[in-house]
Amino acid sequence: MENRKCHIVIIDQDYNYLRTYEEELIRKYSVSAEIQIITDPGYVDAYFSTAQDIDLLIIDEDSYGDGEFLREHTVGKIFLMVREIRSDLTCHDEVKVLLKYMPAEELFEQVDRVLLRVDTPASGLVEKNKKNTRVVGVYSPIGGCGKSLVCVALARKLKMLDQKVLLLACDPTQSMSVYYPSDVHAGEELAEKLKNPDDDTYWTILQNIGRDEVSYLLPFEKSLPSMNITHREIEALIRTLINKQDFDFIILDIGTTLSHEISQDLNKINSLILLTETNVIANKKMQKLLHDPDLLPKCDCILVANEMHSDGMRLSRDSIFGTIAPYQHWEEALDDPVFYRIALKVTE
Structure with a gap:
């Protein structure tokens, strides 16, 4: 079947009403949807005289009537716009009753929900720009060695390579959020949806x-353990993002804790950046990790050394992919050449 855009049809005899939505509607959805607006009652009959395949029909109650004229057509979802909600109004499952004069942003929110669900070939919606989503994890048993900075720096370089990236902090305190430009937090509704997924x-x-x-999942105001968000919810979140294929890369800040359960989840990632430091203490922690190799995921592993806290120790150039030079300010470290090399490596 030939791919096509999602088909949205809007029918309302009150053009003055439609004018309040029309400009924003077209601006917001014209790229992803074919939008058809009908205000002439006579044209409604002519339009439905031939078989129609519609993903979303937004229609006023006068034009809808009893809806019988739609039986011969394929309509995925119907928004029936009414002046007031009546208790005696009964509709089929595919019909959602909405107040006609609801705020525009609330109507668009409802449209967004429909478009997110209509994403299978059977629906006729073109799977536009679907990504082969790859997951890169950043981990170290060493606290404060720059894992979050590596995530942010790599995301910036991947964007330079025209990759759509999402940053995701998986450690208990979501420490990567200190690099985010705002203090906005995720709503508690997200936590509930991760625990009890639905449509x-x-x-x-x-x-x-x-x-x-670059894009990033907003951090919660509280720590993940205090909200009863475990590795299971994080794994489900990552799986959902991969299945939707809206991002080229998801970059995970895994933190310093690596249990066998988390390790099993990480076996699904494509690449792991293992971060160490050039000092004796860091080397001892890394050696302890390497004594339990089953903890590390079975994927491409990129060993990188941060020289910020170096005590003069040198690592074999054959054993590491590259080093992060010491910088006075973290903003300068974001442009270290090693991150561009890593970006090229993970996009191979």
């Missing part, structure tokens, strides 16, 4: 993504 879970995820130079 709206992905929509809720998208509503909790911050967008700056």
